[in-house]
Amino acid sequence: MKKLLIISVLSLSFSASFAQRFSDYFCDRTLRLDYIFAGNNLTQNIYVDELVSMPRWYGKRQHLAEVPLKGNGQIIVRTTDTKEVIYRNSFSTLFQEWLATDEAKHTQKSFENVFLVPFPKQPVDVTVELYDYHDRVSATTSHRVDPKDILIRKTDSIATMPYITLQQAADTSRCIHVAYVAEGYQADEMPRFIEDCKVAMESLFKHEPFKHLKDRFNIVAVQSPSVDTGTSEPNKGIWKNTVLGSHFDTFYSNRYLTTLHLKRLHNVLAGTPYEHIIVLVNTDRYGGGGIYNSYNLTYVNGPSFRPVVVHEFGHSFGGLADEYPYGDDDPMYFADTEPWEPNITTKHDFNGKWENLVREGKAGLIEGGGYLSKGVWRGYENCRMRTNEEPEFCMVCQQWLQRLIDFYTK
Numbered sequence: 001m002k003k004l005l006i007i008s009v010l011s012l013s014f015s016a017s018f019a020q021r022f023s024d025y026f027c028d029r030t031l032r033l034d035y036i037f038a039g040n041n042l043t044q045n046i047y048v049d050e051l052v053s054m055p056r057w058y059g060k061r062q063h064l065a066e067v068p069l070k071g072n073g074q075i076i077v078r079t080t081d082t083k084e085v086i087y088r089n090s091f092s093t094l095f096q097e098w099l100a101t102d103e104a105k106h107t108q109k110s111f112e113n114v115f116l117v118p119f120p121k122q123p124v125d126v127t128v129e130l131y132d133y134h135d136r137v138s139a140t141t142s143h144r145v146d147p148k149d150i151l152i153r154k155t156d157s158i159a160t161m162p163y164i165t166l167q168q169a170a171d172t173s174r175c176i177h178v179a180y181v182a183e184g185y186q187a188d189e190m191p192r193f194i195e196d197c198k199v200a201m202e203s204l205f206k207h208e209p210f211k212h213l214k215d216r217f218n219i220v221a222v223q224s225p226s227v228d229t230g231t232s233e234p235n236k237g238i239w240k241n242t243v244l245g246s247h248f249d250t251f252y253s254n255r256y257l258t259t260l261h262l263k264r265l266h267n268v269l270a271g272t273p274y275e276h277i278i279v280l281v282n283t284d285r286y287g288g289g290g291i292y293n294s295y296n297l298t299y300v301n302g303p304s305f306r307p308v309v310v311h312e313f314g315h316s317f318g319g320l321a322d323e324y325p326y327g328d329d330d331p332m333y334f335a336d337t338e339p340w341e342p343n344i345t346t347k348h349d350f351n352g353k354w355e356n357l358v359r360e361g362k363a364g365l366i367e368g369g370g371y372l373s374k375g376v377w378r379g380y381e382n383c384r385m386r387t388n389e390e391p392e393f394c395m396v397c398q399q400w401l402q403r404l405i406d407f408y409t410k
Contacts, residue, residue: 022061022118025079025086029119030054031145031152033075034263035128037095038110044099044139046128049112050263051145051152057118058177058275060408064088064118068407069319070340071292072096073130075115080123080144087117092292092319094250094258096130100330101251112262113294116275120147134337160271161224164194166201169218172273174409176317179274180221181265183244183297184282187225196280196300197221203306204313207384207393209402216409224268231257231283243268244279246297248287255287257297265295276317278309290315307388314385314393318342318401323378323386326371333370342400343385344369345377354379354396363396 032052038045064087067074071090078085095111098104117126123146132138169175180197182190205214228240232247235254239247244265250256259265265277277295286304290296290312298309314320321341333339338349345353345365357363363379369386370376378386379396393401 021086022064025121026057026118027121028057030057030059031117031119031147032266033115033117033126033145035113035115035141036110037093037113037130037139038108039099039139040106040108041099041104044095044130046130046139046141048141048143051149052266052270053119053152053154053156054270055156056273058273059089059116059118061174063407066407068404069292069342070131070135071319072340073128075117076127076129077117077120078125078127080125083125086120086124089115089117089293091115091294093130093294094260094291097291097332098251100133100332102330103251111260114262114266120145123147133332133334135340155270158270161222161268163220163222163272165218165220166197167214167217167219170215171409172218175216175218176405176408177273177275178217178219178317179269179272179277180219181244181268181277181279182222182224182226182282183246183259183279184226184228184230184240184242185224186227186229189229189282190223190225193223193280193282194221196305199306200278200280200298200300200309203310207310208398209405213402213405213409216405218273220272220274222269222272222274226282229282231281231285233285246279246281248285250289255285256289257281257283257287257299258289258291259295259297262294276313278313278316280309288312292316292319304388307384311384311388314397314401318397318404320385320397320400321370323369323383324371325368325373328372328374331372333372333376335375339370339376341370343378343383343394343396346375347377354399357395357399363394 034049036047065085067090072092077087127142130139182193185193224243226242232239234249244259245261246259250258279297284301288298296312296316321344365377369378380394382390383394
């Protein structure tokens with residue numbers, strides 16, 4: 001009992017120091033940073049687009065300068081005098097996925113990207129870095145942000161979409177804020193959207209470790225109406241007028257459902273308590289997509305809705321990789337580089353992943369994953385990140401998700 005008490009006291013002291021650190025540098029607002037990422041597979045560039053000030057901060061208030069995963073890129077906030085890192089977050093982007101496609105070899109394109117950081121009390125230097133598939137910096141930009149800049153757009157007075165709280169966390173100051181967003185639902189379809197949100201939420205909390213950590217999640221449903229029902233299907237010549245402009249056939253992949261309009265997405269969310277985003281798309285065509293620390297989209301009107309919405313949250317929240325092969329084309333994983341995703345390995349540097357489970361005989365190294373049949377290994381034969389038919393996340397993914405939730409909430 002004495003040992004437990006000491007740990008508890010140390011934990012409280014640790015938490016208090018980080019809370020004080022947050023208030024030293026930041027106020028309870030969000031700075032939204034909009035960028036344009038542009039280029040091709042040889043050259044990439046980052047451009048500042050717009051800065052937006054939003055009420056309240058719903059991200060982490062501890063571990064401010066740490067990231068649980070490196071990601072395909074990072075946004076870093078530093079003091080202007082000492083250059084101390086006072087905030088850091090990692091991410092992935094559609095732009096970087098596109099760089100692996102054949103189109104990127106002969107076409108230049110631009111993509112919107114939006115990042116949220118706590119609003120600084122004093123001027124800060126912000127750096128954005130992108131990493132290539134060999135973990136090298138492929139593009140970077142730095143710029144100064146003055147919180148008193150009159151051209152930082154304020155959203156306090158902008159009308160926001162109505163939302164309802166589906167679940168309130170036990171401690172709303174130290175939890176994971178998730179927002180469901182309606183896409184392709186007309187105004188009179190909002191009652192069905194709310195029911196779809198409840199199904200999605202129920203599905204997520206049937207899976208461990210979310211099931212026993214349910215009270216650490218605060219979940220809202222944002223009722224954003226569209227003019228048209230459904231979503232665009234380019235391969236059928238169907239284009240819909242929807243609030244987020246989502247569509248299938250992303251990168252000419254039939255079931256890849258995304259939106260390129262990230263500024264529009266965050267405008268819809270302005271004024272709501274959110275950090276992680278789940279977009280429910282009112283369509284019966286199978287598909288979805290999830291980007292780490294950005295957003296995910298999921299179709300709703302079909303028998304695979306439940307497993308798909310959980311799988312895509314595994315991508316966007318957990319940073320988990322797909323564990324299935326997919327044609328071995330346009331590889332994103334190579335023998336000389338260890339994937340940053342926690343549930344696959346090239347064996348280049350397995351340290352810190354699931355080697356503890358291998359030692360205990362609870363997991364192995366099974367070849368195939370990350371869309372490749374060779375050269376990438378996973379821990380279990382099956383998992384929610386490999387197939388819709390598997391009812392659970394494997395122990396490798398569960399172990400990581402537990403660590404991640406603890407990182408954000410303890």
